[in-house]
Amino acid sequence: MTDTALHCHITNDPTFAENGCTVYLRDGGDCWIIDPGPPPQAEEILEHIREHDLRPTAIILTHAHADHIAGIDDVIAGTGDLPVMLGRGEWPMLTDSRENLSSNLGTPLIVAATDVRDLPVGTELELESTRWVIGDVSGHSPDARSLYCAEHSIVFVGDALFAGSIGRVDFHHSDGAKLMTNIRGTLLTLPDDTRVISGHGPETTIGAERATNPFILHGL
Numbered sequence: 001m002t003d004t005a006l007h008c009h010i011t012n013d014p015t016f017a018e019n020g021c022t023v024y025l026r027d028g029g030d031c032w033i034i035d036p037g038p039p040p041q042a043e044e045i046l047e048h049i050r051e052h053d054l055r056p057t058a059i060i061l062t063h064a065h066a067d068h069i070a071g072i073d074d075v076i077a078g079t080g081d082l083p084v085m086l087g088r089g090e091w092p093m094l095t096d097s098r099e100n101l102s103s104n105l106g107t108p109l110i111v112a113a114t115d116v117r118d119l120p121v122g123t124e125l126e127l128e129s130t131r132w133v134i135g136d137v138s139g140h141s142p143d144a145r146s147l148y149c150a151e152h153s154i155v156f157v158g159d160a161l162f163a164g165s166i167g168r169v170d171f172h173h174s175d176g177a178k179l180m181t182n183i184r185g186t187l188l189t190l191p192d193d194t195r196v197i198s199g200h201g202p203e204t205t206i207g208a209e210r211a212t213n214p215f216i217l218h219g220l
Contacts, residue, residue, distance in 0.1 A: 004025055004026075005025070006023065006025060006149070006152040007025065008021050008023055008154075009021065009022040009023075009024075009048050011040075011044040011045060011048075013037045013038040013039065013040070013067070013070075015038060016037065017200055018037035019035070019198065019199055019200060019201075020034065020035050020036045020037045020041040020068075020071060021033075021035065022045055022049065022054070024054055024127075025130065026128075027053055028053045029054065030127060030128050031049065031054040031127075032056070032057065032060050032127055033045055033058070033060070033075055033082075034060050034061070034062065034147070035060075035061055035068040035069075035199060036059060036071030037067050037068055037069075037070050038066075038067060038070040038071065039070075039071070039074075041070075042071035042074035042075045043074070045071065056079045057082070057083075058083050058084075058085055059075060059076070059082050059113075060086070060119070060147065061145075062086075062137070062144055062146065062158025062159070063087070063090055063093075063140065063141040063143075064090040064100055065093070065101050065141060065159070066101050066105065066109050068158065069094065069109070069111055070102075070109060072084060072094075073111060073112050076112075076113060082115070083116070083117050084111075084113040084116050084117070085118070085125075086116070086118075086143075086145065087144060087145050088118045088119075088120075089142045089143025090141060090142060090143045090144070091116055093142075094110070094113065094116065095110050097110065099173065101171065120134065121134055121135060122134065130149050130151055132147045132148060132149045133148045133150075134146070134147060135182075136182050137157055137160035137161075137179075137186055137187065138175070139160065139169060139175050139176065139178040139181075139183075140158070140159045140160055140166075140167030140168060140169060140171075140174055140179055141167075141173060141174070144158050144159070144160060145158070146158070146160065146186060146187065153191065153194050153195060154194065154195040154197065155194055155196055155206075156197045157196055157198055157199070158198070159199040160182065161183055161196060161209060161213075162199075162200065162201050162204075163202050163203075163208070164204075164209075164212065166180075167179060176220050177220075180215070183216065184216075187209075188209075188210055188216070192206050192207025192210065193206075193207060194207075196209065
């Protein structure tokens with residue numbers, strides 16, 4: 001653990017209550033924007049960045065369903081060109097409304113980002129003094145990623161794991177068996193006190209989910 005605070009500023013949209021997050025260590029420092037969702041998230045993220053004099057270095061996606069990518073273009077418009085980082089298997093979802101599920105909502109979404117980068121499983125990213133390990137949490141979507149920082153005992157899991165639940169696996173590109181394998185192999189191997197920041201809903205911990213989550217206890 002460390003004495004340096006990690007700030008996670010979460011915003012929500014009124015339709016999906018998706019957790020878009022700005023992560024940083026200090027005012028005036030670098031930040032990541034994780035899963036910027038539908039309005040008014042981008043506006044709220046940009047306002048927070050201005051208030052704290054932050055320097056965005058990347059948009060990082062746990063996965064590329066519409067409710068996790070809808071704010072990308074507005075964030076880029078307000079910050080300048082940023083790399084968008086996500087698992088390579090999710091890249092087509094940025095420009096395919098069927099794959100990102102927005103076509104089902106009647107408002108097809110295409111993201112115009114031009115600097116798209118991979119997040120290979122097992123690699124590390126650095127945010128100032130912190131290191132984050134990229135994990136495989138695919139199953140809800142084809143190539144979803146988690147971001148784990150041991151120093152701060154926190155993991156971002158997207159829609160793989162929720163407080164008391166797991167991600168939906170009834171989409172055409174979902175795989176329930178793969179999701180459960182990755183939850184057990186990627187997430188449940190983390191310490192019990194690890195904070196879990198999900199794509200929707202409240203924060204939880206690995207220990208709480210190990211002990212009480214019905215899908216972990218009993219399976220799908």
